[in-house]
Amino acid sequence: MEKKLYIATAIPYVNGTPHIGNALDYLLADIWTRYQKQNGHEVRFQVGTDEHGNKIAAKAAELGLTPKAYTDMTYVNFEALMKKVGASYTDFIRTTDEHHVTSVEYIWEQLKPYIYKSTYTGWYCVGHEAFFTDKEVQATNGICPDHQIPYEQVSEENYFFKTSSFTEQIRTALTDGTMQIYPDFRKLEFLELIKDGLADVSISRPKKNLTWGIPVPGDPDQIMYVWLDALANYITVLGYPDRPEWKEYWPADVQVIGKDILRFHAGIWPAMLLGLGLELPKKLLAHGFVNIGGAKISKTVGNVIDPNEIIDNYGIDAFRYFFSRHIPTLEDGDFTWEKFENAYNNELANDLGNLIQRVAGMIMKYQAGVIGEAQQAEHDMSAYHEAMEGLEFNKAIDEVWNMVRSLNQYIDNVKPWEVAKGVGKDPEAEPHLAEILAHCAGALVQIGDLLLPFLPNAASKIQEIFESGVVKLSEGVLFPKVYIHTPDPHAPKA
Template sequence: MSGRPPFYITTPIYYVNASPHIGHAYTTVACDMVARFKRLDGYDVKFLTGTDEHGQKVEKSAQADGMDPQAFTDRVSRNFRDLATALNCTNDDFIRTTESRHTRACQALWTTLIERDQIYLGSYAGWYAVRDEAFYNEDELTTGPDGVKRAPSGAEVEWVEEPSYFFRLSRWAEPLLKFYDENPDFIAPDSRRNEVLSFVRGGLTDLSVSRTTFQWGVPVPGDDDHIMYVWLDALTNYITAVGYPETDTGQYATHWPADLHMMGKDILRFHAVYWPAFLMAADLAPPRRVFAHGWWTNEGQKVSKSVGNVIDPLTLVETYGLDQVRYFLLREVPFGNDGDYSHRAMVNRMNGDLANDLGNLAQRTLSMIHKNCGQAVPQPGPFADEDRTLLDQAGGLVDTLRAAIDRQALHEALEALWVVVRAANAYVDRQAPWALRKTDPARMATVLYVLAETLRPVAVLMQAVTPDSAARMLDQLGVPADARDIAALGEEAGRALVPGTALPKPVGIFPRYVDETGDAG
């Protein structure tokens, strides 16, 4: 690991009051694409996901199921761990907030905040939404025709009065605004940054950080009548996983601050306001960047359990294939915007992008090599201008993808790959190697070599998105296992395809999807 730059990326920890859905899959797969790309690029990556298992909502869900909260969270947490595995995600750690390492970290952070006069005991009276595990001001609420007060999220609120410890959040408005100003890339995309700035400029009030009306949570050190507010507990997971409270050695010393916290836009405030304030108040470094992505609808409808249109990611994988689902989620919408899932959109991506564009390019190229070049990488002759143009396009992919992924413009990274794929398909049509076979076999060999050498960086980089399919493509290109990273794509690496390398018989990588009606989309 020595000498490799560290990179620490996290999903939010998922709340275990219900089963995983497409939103959970989306965040985890997006983080996995970034983590895989960074590993390909030589980074020492730590990729964390996990489950948030405390709070009143979990306690109520467990009671509704007639279960003990710990047994309930054991069961539901396993679903999220299994989802990450089913999606072929490469998280290095899976954290649960019911683990002893996490209790230890939370209580250490609390103790530090007390010592630094950042937490004080008072009493709370105000509106609380159990569903959101969040407090709301009166001016944030709406009252429906049924007389029920609701939070901006639509969750019902209830009036709560109880003793509470408070975090001195009001002290941190100006330091936070200064931090945002000095770190303009801290919150992304820009629309979300503007929301946060507006919220903080409106003034911050001290935050209730403990509860006494239920017991499912981390006990407050020295006052067992109180448990920690679930968001102080939950956010601490990111430092628990790197060994906090040990900060001088180990993973904390190498990997904190986190390079990227990824989450849905509904929980941005907690990550962009509360979390850096907690950390700065404890004299700990805030994360480098938080990115809030959008939500998914189903065939244009808001996803809702009551409507019955919740999208199960495991069903999608079973129906369409793992790599196909991963590609669709990352390609279909600009990352950061809301997106709509539909069967038609899925099939269009599978058959248009994967089967027709990339799959057909690989199959045509490798089949012609197998048939006409002795089942081995062809020996190229001198490169013409159009050969070099295509090779240069493919060679420029690494820098383009690095820039896009560092901005979390994951869709742009994929579009850049497809610009090269489309250019290669146009090149095949213009060069017509099937005709050159009769008129100029040497030129045919050069064209086929150029195509194979264009596919190589595409396949190497696609390992971040469609890892199994990309590995099969690299197998068929004869790329050795130790030459499948970004370092092997540099000109100085000298790792281009070696003429004469024996190649296996090509097999299709991305089959077309045909539904039960026989419609291929």
């Protein structure tokens, strides 16, 4: 039986406000999912929320709620964002789900040969809910660069997971390509990080220091540390261990994560899987960060951009377009409202929106909407497919834009409106015109197909207009121009 496809996204803590980084996870996973479905594959696409840990308990207490009541209230914010960016997910997991909790208890039991109790003293970041090595703490002058808070020296009785036992297997998997990291340079960075071996990790904390989480089976004074619980979601959501369908989907074909959590996903997570005797995920896609005008996004600076604001003003496809094409999939990218609006008005409205309008308009005007027969010169799209397979979605959509631009160029060169003047005089003119317009319509249908994973609404509009052989013009133009952050060239001069 052919394995069915599975893509998973990182599950954010529910205590925060959903941000652009979360939106990027959902968007990238969705592009991949739509592409695979378009090519005939069955895909499971997981999203979810991480609902245990001290930060959540503290926030709930502040509001006078139980942690569960608090997470019931907040997880919907993430769900709303997933829907808003058009994520066509199949599974939503919450780490407070009963099935997840019982499965994690089972996982703990299975991993017992690799679990031991010891005293741990180390540098802890409350923001990460994670320990950091002396080296890492020194390199950042004792302050977590992601959270801007000092690491605390913490000493306590913990259970440990012998991640160190799996160093060789993980190194081999990364080297022979069983588990690939995209981009490749992050794989090299990770291999460098573990050159002295993976360090064992603390996987529980005493109940007095961690109140909200899954109790350790057989030792209720210890609560599972949030990472073991959270990482397990990628298999429990599929039904592991008790619902056999999980076997049809695991291993994950792609796991989408931010670059800041790669070390957990390339180290602890594979070690857990190896301890359970399971296969490793095939590809880890570590995307970069979105900066704002060259600066890191920070709540204190106040340069946070709200994906909702973009989508409300420009539409969902505009959001998907900018973040799939102008934010490189595997690197850091930069957002400014000017860049965004220029891309919207010049590329979506002019290059694509006008092109559709122009071609449909000419077919209506010269041929009463009837699209003639064309010799289909199929564009060679191997570069597009290679980019999709290589998880460089920005390069794939660049390829589509090359087609859009050359079709515009083609129309400017052959000037169908000039050819139309000859109809009735020159017997060659009518078939020639029909041929030109049919070529344009055919190319647009192909462009629509290739855009489907990226701009699902525009793609279906293109199909609607051109696919039946008779142009159907619907209400409203695609991508009407918007000038909120840049000057409107047509505005009356003051």
